[in-house]
Amino acid sequence: MMKAFKKRGALTHFQILSEISKQDPHLKQKDLANTLGITIQAVSENIKTLIEEGYITSKDGRSPYKITQKGIEKVKKDAINLRRYSDSVLETMNHFKTVWPAIANEKLKEGEKVGVYMDDGVLYAGKVEASATGTVLKNASKYHDVPLGGLNGTIEMNVGEAIIITIPNIKDGGSRATDLELIKRVYENGTQHGSKIDRVATVGTVARSVAYQLDIPISIEFAAAQATANAARKGLNILALSVGEMTKAFVRELEEEKIKYNIIDGKK
Template sequence: MKAFKKRGALTHFQILSEISKQNPHLKQKDLAETLGITIQAVSENIKTLIEQEYITSKDGRSPYKITQKGIDKVKRDAISLRKYSDSVLETMNHYKTVWPAIAKEDLKKDEIVGLYMDSGVLYAHKKEEDATGVVLGDAAKGCDVALSNLTGLIDMTIGEAVVINLPTIKEGGSDKVNLELIKSVYEQGTTTGKKIDRVAIAGTVSRAVANMLNLPVTIEYAAPQATANAARKGLNVLALCVGDMTKAFTRELEEQKIKFDIIDGGK
């Protein structure tokens, strides 16, 4: 949107647009209230517009009149703004109406398919499900497929998280960790008995503990956010974190309304 790249260009467009309505009683106070800026800012912008010959005025005060040069500028800027708005709306409509999934089998264009979640991934297949969509293009099994006209509800249970707080290196690190406890939690699952789907780590001590127990680490970077996102998609996460890092996990999980438990992993 090149027309509005310069500082104050959008404000100039708005002022010219208001003046072009040919309101003979339009005052700087009215412009300030309409545009949500100060009267001083309006005054400075009007002075610039007069100097650039986009409007005319006696002594810089109302009534203001837009010149032909000003009218041409408003038209150009309005077209530029409309094109930009149209491109944004087109993009937003695309995001709203087209959804990606993984094809569970070979799918053909225009087929109506059933949708379901498994391990945090949306799948499409030819079997009947509560949620359906229409295939936009041929897709082979295992590939991504574009869908439209999604209807119904996708059955998805929110996952849980178990956050285990580990001693810092100053407190003894992995030497002071209750490895049997962590192994037991991983094998037995969450406090409600749900199987652990993902293991998250935050901190070097957590990495060492995961290595010692041969845990399959799948979440390491931006672990608090990733843990919450995984749980939102129905996955149950075991998170190992060191010292105060626990706070980031609890804050994120609370904000996302994810059920979680905190366990002291020290001996």
């Protein structure tokens, strides 16, 4: 998840570029050293590298430093990667919170000990046997949100799979050049292991048209690649209809989350 910062000094480069991007004309190497908690020599060496790589400009390697367009693009890209990593850490930390929200599968009363389980990507609580248990903190009716405390055990949750079917773009024939029977068969038969398809993702107008023609319900259509990976991580199996080069975004997200996937050519 932190691919952008795996190289030695990459995080320092990001911090230096971030400080320089604030456009303080009086920014000195000493200031950067104090802010980053490193030596002036280390700042100097990193700035030299950033100048050589075209991320900042400077006269004789001294201030004022100016960030280039290339540097701005690098900071934005690294900041997005850092935010994704932070979000994943926060999501993990949520497992340690003292109050959990769940959906009540029946009427529950405060103080009752209940089973907690995942179903169709949703956390439920009820008077059932489960590998995880919790205590109801407030009364809740069926299908209402219920706060739980004192969680014990492990919530069983299998990671789902993804099937990506690539569809020709409109220049290559669009839905007319798509093997609709193949897509229908995959949707009905499910994953390679025989598990049913829980959600369908579409990217592009042609993909939407294919789903309409086959009367396949669309569940995911915005930020589809990331949403597909998130859904699979919660145990759902996803069928993604992707037009042309858009498949690369799915592959990138699924591999980053270590989700099993299969790519099928949907062209006739």
